[in-house]
Amino acid sequence: MALKVGIVGLPNVGKSTLFNAVSNSAKAQASNYRFCTIEPNVGKVDVPDERLDKLAELVIPERTVPTTIEFVDIAGLVKGASKGEGLGNKFLANIREVDAIVHVIRCFEDENVLREEGEINPVADKEIIDTELQLKDVESVEKKMQRFEKIAKNDPKAKRVYDVLTQCHNHLMEGKNIRGLKLEGEDYEAIADLFLLTEKPVLFVANVDEAGMHTGNKYSEALQAAVKDEGAQVIVMNNTIEAQISEMEGEDKDLFLEEYSLTEPGLNRLIRAAYNLLNLITYFTAGVQEVRAWTIERGWKAPQAAGVIHTDFEKGFIKAETIAYNDYVSFGSETACKENGKLRIEGKEYVVNDGDVMHFRFNV
Helix, strand or coil: CCEEEEEEEECCCEEEHHHHHHHHHCCCCCCCCCCCCCCCCCEEEEEECCHHHHHHHHHCCCCCEECCHHHHHHHCCCCCHHHHEEEEEEEEHHHHCCCCCEEEEEECCCCCCCCCCCCCCCCHHHHHHHHHHHHHHHHHHHHHHHCCCCCCCCCCCHHHHHHHHHHHHHHHHCCCCCHHHCCHHHHHHHCCCCCHHHHHEEEEEEEEEHHCCCCCCCCHHHHHHHHHHHEEEEECCCHHHHHHHHCCCCCHHHHHHHCCCCCCCHHHHHHHHHHHCEEEEEEEEEEECCEEEEEEECCCCCHHHHHHHHHHHHHHEEEEEEHHHHHHHHCCCCCHHCCCCEEEEEEECCCCCCEEEEEEEEEE
């Protein structure tokens, strides 16, 4: 599954610094100038998973392949972006292509880092971005409403679409995001083709100073209070330190983490949170040639999961040999799991669990 998460925020909040850290590359040029990132940079990032490492220890395969997420660094939005300010239309189009949004918000004071919006105010910053995305969605909804207004008078299906669009329009005009409506089924289908920006799930990153990287600060606390009713998660990080960590390896990295009293990079938390934000789970395949993690949506059945490996696996699905991760680790091998009755044969209706170790049988 090609999953994309867009990193957004106002200029000079630490977006590109975070991207550099997350992708361990220098493709995104962190700069103290607006619009230094004109084209979105894309970095493919491994999803950290200790279970994959443990399975590799047991199987000793020729290679180990983690699942991945693509992070897209999107240039800083500004007030008026929905009307084209600061090349806003181009940037908003880039956001439309991602599956979820990581919204970086400045929660630190630094007179050396430009800020045109005045005093540090994370809640106001969040609202600026929200408003621009909402205004762009209003534009999209209104265009579709115009197409359906006349035919809705005589077509019940069209009327239902128009009613959902009206509901969305009213919601947006109240300064609320579409994801708050939690549309499902036919109601969601009415807006699915619009790829609305405020319908996308959001994860907030509070970019704090070094003093607040463990406990947060007054700015990150204000942000958390502002989004609590949205059910949104806030990850507190110091993006500059994370960028330094990402450049290190081995003992140097361990010593640096220890110096800052970190058990793991904050990026690991961010990547896992983004993965979970999309309601995704992981299953594994394990053999001497390869131990690999596969990304699927929670609730998928065995044939769908098999189709992620190859479409032929889904079309010709017969059965899935399945071992729970904890059983695999407890008994140490597939053979031992078989001998102890821990290998199950599952059919087409089996809903895959997070951590399942699977082997598919199928007709060509």
